[in-house]
Amino acid sequence: xxxxxxPDKAAPNKDLIDAVRAFNRFYxxxxxLLDEGLLKSAFSLTEARVLYxxxxxxxxxxxxxxxxxxxxxxxxxxxxxxxxxxxxISRVTLVSDxxxxxxxxxxAGRDAFAPLNKDSHxxxxxxxxxxxxxxxxxxxxxxxxVQRLLDDNAEPKIPYLLRPLQVGDIGWITRRQGMLYAQDYxxxxxxxxxxxxxxxxxxxxxxxxxxxxxxxxREGEVVGxxxxxxxxxxxxxxxxxxxxxxARGLGIxxxxxxxxxxxxxxxxxxxxxxxTNDILTAARHIYQAAGFKLIEEEPHHSFGKDxxxxxxxxxx
Amino acid sequence: xxxxxxPDKAAPNKDLIDAVRAFNRFYxxxxxLLDEGLLKSAFSLTEARVLYxxxxxxxxxxxxxxxxxxxxxxxxxxxxxxxxxxxxISRVTLVSDxxxxxxxxxxAGRDAFAPLNKDSHxxxxxxxxxxxxxxxxxxxxxxxxVQRLLDDNAEPKIPYLLRPLQVGDIGWITRRQGMLYAQDYxxxxxxxxxxxxxxxxxxxxxxxxxxxxxxxxREGEVVGxxxxxxxxxxxxxxxxxxxxxxARGLGIxxxxxxxxxxxxxxxxxxxxxxxTNDILTAARHIYQAAGFKLIEEEPHHSFGKDxxxxxxxxxx
DNA sequence: TCATTTACTTGACGGAGTCAACTATATAAG
DNA sequence: CTTATATAGTTGACTCCGTCAAGTAAATGA
Numbered sequence: 001x002x003x004x005x006x007p008d009k010a011a012p013n014k015d016l017i018d019a020v021r022a023f024n025r026f027y028x029x030x031x032x033l034l035d036e037g038l039l040k041s042a043f044s045l046t047e048a049r050v051l052y053x054x055x056x057x058x059x060x061x062x063x064x065x066x067x068x069x070x071x072x073x074x075x076x077x078x079x080x081x082x083x084x085x086x087x088x089i090s091r092v093t094l095v096s097d098x099x100x101x102x103x104x105x106x107x108a109g110r111d112a113f114a115p116l117n118k119d120s121h122x123x124x125x126x127x128x129x130x131x132x133x134x135x136x137x138x139x140x141x142x143x144x145x146v147q148r149l150l151d152d153n154a155e156p157k158i159p160y161l162l163r164p165l166q167v168g169d170i171g172w173i174t175r176r177q178g179m180l181y182a183q184d185y186x187x188x189x190x191x192x193x194x195x196x197x198x199x200x201x202x203x204x205x206x207x208x209x210x211x212x213x214x215x216x217x218r219e220g221e222v223v224g225x226x227x228x229x230x231x232x233x234x235x236x237x238x239x240x241x242x243x244x245x246x247a248r249g250l251g252i253x254x255x256x257x258x259x260x261x262x263x264x265x266x267x268x269x270x271x272x273x274x275x276t277n278d279i280l281t282a283a284r285h286i287y288q289a290a291g292f293k294l295i296e297e298e299p300h301h302s303f304g305k306d307x308x309x310x311x312x313x314x315x316x
Numbered sequence: 317x318x319x320x321x322x323p324d325k326a327a328p329n330k331d332l333i334d335a336v337r338a339f340n341r342f343y344x345x346x347x348x349l350l351d352e353g354l355l356k357s358a359f360s361l362t363e364a365r366v367l368y369x370x371x372x373x374x375x376x377x378x379x380x381x382x383x384x385x386x387x388x389x390x391x392x393x394x395x396x397x398x399x400x401x402x403x404x405i406s407r408v409t410l411v412s413d414x415x416x417x418x419x420x421x422x423x424a425g426r427d428a429f430a431p432l433n434k435d436s437h438x439x440x441x442x443x444x445x446x447x448x449x450x451x452x453x454x455x456x457x458x459x460x461x462v463q464r465l466l467d468d469n470a471e472p473k474i475p476y477l478l479r480p481l482q483v484g485d486i487g488w489i490t491r492r493q494g495m496l497y498a499q500d501y502x503x504x505x506x507x508x509x510x511x512x513x514x515x516x517x518x519x520x521x522x523x524x525x526x527x528x529x530x531x532x533x534r535e536g537e538v539v540g541x542x543x544x545x546x547x548x549x550x551x552x553x554x555x556x557x558x559x560x561x562x563a564r565g566l567g568i569x570x571x572x573x574x575x576x577x578x579x580x581x582x583x584x585x586x587x588x589x590x591x592t593n594d595i596l597t598a599a600r601h602i603y604q605a606a607g608f609k610l611i612e613e614e615p616h617h618s619f620g621k622d623x624x625x626x627x628x629x630x631x632x
Numbered sequence: 633t634c635a636t637t638t639a640c641t642t643g644a645c646g647g648a649g650t651c652a653a654c655t656a657t658a659t660a661a662g
Numbered sequence: 663c664t665t666a667t668a669t670a671g672t673t674g675a676c677t678c679c680g681t682c683a684a685g686t687a688a689a690t691g692a
Contacts, residue, residue, distance in 0.1 A: 012444035016456050020440045023459040024350060025368070027343055030466060032386045034340060044648065052341070063670060070348045075649055077672055099657045099670040124336045128328035131465060134561060139465045140332050142458035143339040149447060149455045150346060167498040167505050170512055171491025175484045182483040189483050193519035196486055196512040203509035246451065360679070379639060391680055393641055415639040415688045 037123050041116055046071065048120075050079055051113045054089065054105045061100045088112055144219065159250050160223060162259065165213040170199040173215075173225050177242050185279060187303035194303075198239060202227055210236075210267060214259050216243070216252045223247035226256040228263055231273070236264040238274040241283060253286045261290060265316050272316060278308040287312050353439050357432055362387065364436075366395055367429045370405065370421045377416045404428055460535060475566050476534040478575065485531055486515040489541050493558050501595060503619035510619075514555060518543055526552075526583060530575050532559070532568045539563035542572040544579055547589070552580045554590040557599060569602045577606060581632050588632060594624040603628050 035045050043051065049069055054060060066076045080103065083089040088109035091101040105113065128136050178192025202213065207230060216224035224243040231237050238260045243253045264272045276283055278297065292312040299308050351361050359367065365385055370376060382392040396419065399405040404425035407417040421429065444452050494508025518529065523546060532540035540559040547553050554576045559569045580588045592599055594613065608628040615624050 012441055012449075012452055016444060016452050017437060017440050019456045019459060020444060021436060023456075023463055024347060024440070025365070026463050026467065028347055028365075029384075029386055031340060031344055031347070036386075046648075049341070049344070061670080068345075070345055070352075072650060073671070074651080074673075077670095078649095081672085097658070097670080101671090120337060121333060124333050124340070125328055127466070128332060128336060132561075133328075135465055136328055136332050138562075139462060140335045140339075142461040142465075143335060145458040146455060146462065147339055147342050149451055149458075150443070151342065152446075165505070167508055168491045168495040170505075170508055171487050171489070171494055173487070174490055174512060175487025178487055179484040189481070189486075189519055192483055192486055193516040196490060197516035197520075200509040200513035200516060203505055204513075362679075377639080388681060389640065390642075390682080393639095394680095397641085413639080413689070417640095 034120075034123055034127075037119060038116065041119070043112075043116065046075075047079060047083075048116050050076075050083075051088075051105070051109070051116065054103060055110065055113050055117070058104070059102045061094075061102060063100070065103075083109070086112075141220065148219065158218075160216050160218040160247065160252055162214045162216055162255070165203075165215060169213075169215055169222060169225070170196075170203060172222050173240065173242070174199060176222070176244065177240065180242070180245070181303070185305065187305060191303040195240060199227075202229060202239075212263050214256055216247070216256060218247055224252045224256060226260055228260045228272075234270040236260075236267070236269040236272050238264075238272055241274075241286075253283070254289070257286055257290050261314065261316070269316055272314045274312050276310050276312065278310055284310075290314065350436075350439055350443075353435055354432060357435070359428075359432065362391075363395060363399075364432050366392075366399075367404075367421070367425070367432065370419060371426065371429050371433070374420070375418045377410075377418060379416070381419075399425070402428075457536065464535065474534075476532050476539060476563065476568055478530045478532055478571070481519075481529040481531060485529075485538060485541070486512075486519060488538050489556065489558070490515060492538070492560065493556065496558070496561070497619070501621065503621060507619040511556065515543075518545060518555075528579050530572055532563070532572060534563055540568045540572060542576055544576045544588075550586040552576075552583070552585040552588050554588055557590075557602075564598075569599070570605070573602055573606050577630065577632070585632055588630045590628050592626050592628065594626055600626075606630065 038045060038048055041048065046069070050065055050071075053065060053068065062073070062076050062080055065071065065080075066073050071079075080089065080091070084091065086108075087106055089103050090106050091103050093101045128139070131139065174192055174196045177195045178189065181187040181191050182189075202211070210230040211228055213227040214225060215222055222244075224241075224247060226241045227239045229237050229239055238257070241253065241256060243256075261272060272292075273295075274287065274292065276287070278284075292314045295311045295313050297308055297310050299306065301307070354361060354364055357364065362385070366381055366387075369381060369385065378389070378392050378396060381387065381396075382389050387395075396405065396407070400407065402424075403422055405419050406422050407419050409417045444455070447455065490508055490512045493511045494505065497503040497507050498505075518527070526546040527544055529543040530541060531538055538560075540557075540563060542557045543555045545553050545555055554573070557569065557572060559572075577588060588608075589611075590603065590608070592603070594600075608630045611627045611629050613624055613626050615622065617623070
């Protein structure tokens with residue numbers, strides 16, 4: 001149903017900019033507080049950051065370190081020399097390029113890093129420990145969101161996964177569908193109510209043998225869903241297909257429809273049918289590509305708009 | 317319905333700690349990148365931070381600056397001396413304490429700060445500009461969440477406000493109620509479905525003269541809600557009262573119930589009734605305090621549990 | 633009145649980080 | 663193959679950010 005192209009980039013407004021700046025000032029201080037604890041160690045803050053990188057990644061070169069931590073090449077060179085003198089690291093010249101060498105912590109290096117690591121861990125644990133568990137999760141979720149949005153090359157390893165319905169999903173799907181259609185097509189709150197009604201009925205009369213829902217999840221967030229419900233022995237109905245704007249272009253819509261078709265076939269249905277509206281072109285393309293045929297169209301007035309409803313069928 | 321005491325603090329698990337640490341490393345780098353742009357100016361980073369504070373707050377003392385920015389007192393003293401020499405600030409000894417003085421930017425100080433401020437503003441604008449508008453808002457919302465959770469003394473100015481229902485609310489309320497009751501009482505997904513059904517019906521048959529919903533919002537987030545629906549000319553029913561755990565203790569539940577009672581009275585109803593379950597003790601206290609009387613109790617099996625339903629009435 | 637604390641100042645100092653020049657190797661162009 | 667250019671890393675020289683400790687003056691408390 002709601003599937004269309006990625007939204008365009010937009011010039012930010014002042015309130016948002018100020019909020020980001022306020023956050024930056026706040027977090028500058030926050031990081032400063034956390035770093036204070038580490039200052040008592042034999043290593044400077046930057047040395048600790050370098051050790052952290054070395055402890056968690058393999059085969060780094062001096063340039064890698066400088067780039068990823070934003071450090072001056074000369075400074076990195078000196079740091080590494082110091083570490084080498086203390087026997088904390090070992091360097092192996094790369095066969096592919098004799099200018100570079102692969103840097104690794106020695107066992108002594110790991111020993112030196114361990115207490116630093118523990119201090120940092122404990123300090124964050126203390127910070128988190130001040131909050132109740134549910135708030136801890138909200139915090140981490142928000143941090144992940146910030147990080148993913150700001151980090152260009154932070155694409156999740158798993159683009160998305162499909163899972164069955166769980167508590168909280170039907171409310172979320174109701175909300176998102178309601179908001180998306182209101183935003184994109186000006187539909188009123190009766191559409192959101194319709195989604196709520198459909199999902200409530202789905203759960204109440206759920207028959208696992210004949211019906212199923214799929215939730216597409218990405219980084220712990222719901223980014224799409226679809227449902228198959230039983231109309232009769234012969235006919236199943238695909239309902240409420242949607243994909244979040246932020247997750248479009250990954251083939252999630254196509255995949256969800258394929259799952260429906262596979263399920264309907266496996267359960268022996270003869271026909272998979274669906275109802276949609278003509279303005280939802282992106283969804284239509286998916287249905288067409290999957291082999292659905294337009295059966296009939298009829299105008300209707302719903303959700304505060306004049307619309308043209310469409311019934312599509314796929315013979316299984 | 318769901319109103320109970322604040323949850324306890326909990327020892328954080330390792331995944332959450334690691335996620336926070338990852339975020340700290342990420343944001344250390346992020347702030348470093350943003351700061352690079354400011355380095356070309358005549359002021360050091362810390363000087364710029366001090367100027368920012370002075371430009372945005374009045375009547376600061378040297379100690380205030382040092383405390384809020386986490387700086388050494390000696391260093392602050394020197395910075396201020398330099399600023400004074402450049403005629404960027406003026407100091408007025410406090411009458412209440414001759415050791416302290418109130419620091420203010422001079423017009424020249426404001427002029428010196430303006431380009432710094434603009435650079436920082438533009439840089440953040442560029443950062444945000446890379447994202448589509450909807451993502452910009454998600455980013456800022458997440459940042460606000462992080463800041464509010466970590467900043468002890470960052471209570472919002474307005475504790476909460478009440479507003480009417482809008483698109484997206486019924487899904488959100490459905491989700492949150494479903495999740496809260498699942499978590500706290502082990503109710504299954506049929507409760508969430510029931511909430512969805514009630515809210516769908518509310519919207520579909522909504523009669524503004526006789527019915528109303530209130531949403532409690534705090535910092536742009538829904539933290540509670542309640543609905544009054546018409547049962548007959550004489551009888552109104554209060555439904556779906558809930559307050560987010562994070563927003564409890566602010567009197568939101570009491571306020572929501574009061575709104576319902578006021579509305580029911582104003583519309584000429586004779587009775588306000590409600591159905592709840594005996595295990596929801598915090599909600600019961602609110603009803604009792606508002607004058608509701610327990611009319612009847614009866615056991616029932618719903619949402620996967622054995623429960624005792626209660627009907628409460630308030631004569632208006 | 634005297635001891636203690638607080639706000640700020642000042643001298644002395646260290647080391648984190650920068651800049652530019654340099655060597656050695658790799659890559660691209662002709 | 664030769665030559666020009668780019669990249670990886672090193673090193674000397676330097677700056678100045680920020681810390682530490684000692685000191686002064688005022689405020690507070692006993």
